[in-house]
Amino acid sequence: MEIHDDNKRVIPNLSLIRTHVFDKVGPMDTTHNISMVRVNLEDGADTATLTATSLAQHAPPGKGRYPTGPKYTVGGEYSVDLVKDEAGVWKITKLALNVVWTLGDASLMGGPPK
Numbered sequence: 001m002e003i004h005d006d007n008k009r010v011i012p013n014l015s016l017i018r019t020h021v022f023d024k025v026g027p028m029d030t031t032h033n034i035s036m037v038r039v040n041l042e043d044g045a046d047t048a049t050l051t052a053t054s055l056a057q058h059a060p061p062g063k064g065r066y067p068t069g070p071k072y073t074v075g076g077e078y079s080v081d082l083v084k085d086e087a088g089v090w091k092i093t094k095l096a097l098n099v100v101w102t103l104g105d106a107s108l109m110g111g112p113p114k
Contacts, residue, residue: 005099024110029064032056034078048090050080054097058108072104 001011001021011017033055041048056074063069081094 002094002096003099004096005102025058027061028108029059029061030056046084048082048084050078050082052078052080054078060108070105070108072106072108073102074099075101 001017003009003011011020034052035054037050037052039048039050054074054076056076057064058072058074059066059069077098077100079094079096079098080092082090083093084090
């Protein structure tokens with residue numbers, strides 16, 4: 001997984017994705033909206049690419065419903081490489097998030113406050 005923002009970060013394996021992403025975001029009050037999903041797949045191919053836009057809002061655990069509580073919102077674009085395995089199941093081989101814009105308190109995600 002790659003995250004492209006002010007500092008490009010590469011998270012190379014599932015264990016580190018769990019530690020650096022899921023363990024941090026999982027307990028938070030969040031919404032993640034994915035739209036404009038496009039898949040580029042040629043007939044008979046066993047690889048494909050996918051792009052999508054995203055809007056994700058994050059709040060501390062239990063604080064998401066408070067209108068004036070701390071929030072961090074991210075608008076971005078995902079680029080995904082896929083491969084079809086021997087069983088015919090599509091699997092992600094690369095996932096990159098390009099952060100287009102942010103709004104709010106970045107310290108909620110471990111970054112510097114705004």
